[in-house]
Amino acid sequence: MRKILLLLFGPLFFLACTSNTIYKKPTDLIPKDTMSLLIKEMFIAAAAKNIKNKNLQRRISYIPLIYNKYNIDSARFKSSNFYYTTQNDEYQAMMEKILVEVKKEQLKYSKIKKAQDSIAKNMLLEKSKKALKKLN
Numbered sequence: 001m002r003k004i005l006l007l008l009f010g011p012l013f014f015l016a017c018t019s020n021t022i023y024k025k026p027t028d029l030i031p032k033d034t035m036s037l038l039i040k041e042m043f044i045a046a047a048a049k050n051i052k053n054k055n056l057q058r059r060i061s062y063i064p065l066i067y068n069k070y071n072i073d074s075a076r077f078k079s080s081n082f083y084y085t086t087q088n089d090e091y092q093a094m095m096e097k098i099l100v101e102v103k104k105e106q107l108k109y110s111k112i113k114k115a116q117d118s119i120a121k122n123m124l125l126e127k128s129k130k131a132l133k134k135l136n
Contacts, residue, residue, distance in 0.1 A: 023086045030072060030080040032094065038077065040098045041066050044105075 030038065045062035052058055067073060084091045 023083055026076075026079045026083055028076050028079070029083060030070075030076065032084070032090075034070065035080060035084060036094050036098055038066065038070055038072075039081075039094075040101055041069075043098065043102055 042063060045066055048062060049060065050058055053060060067077065084094070
């Protein structure tokens with residue numbers, strides 16, 4: 001997660017301390033709305049790195065899957081991200097919007113997980129009650 005945040009925010013802090021040069025728009029610039037979705041999914045992928053997947057594996061990098069989904073490569077992302085970081089106000093607004101969306105999704109999925117945990121707990125209680133009745 002730290003590497004992704006450093007990748008995303010590093011150029012922002014670097015440029016904030018240097019001149020206010022606006023760099024030329026790359027020819028293969030990722031559109032702003034697509035860039036927002038891409039960064040949001042990268043945040044989620046970076047957070048999921050230490051969570052076991054369905055094959056019980058950890059430390060899987062999902063970033064290449066995101067690149068494939070959007071048909072881009074890391075160089076195109078890097079150049080587009082660098083350009084957007086030179087647009088400080090726009091980039092900051094984009095990041096704030098992304099963080100709000102990620103927090104909404106986190107809340108949604110935490111509610112779902114809580115409900116699933118509650119259902120599983122109730123099922124275990126029912127099974128234990130049945131087992132106790134059989135013993136008596």
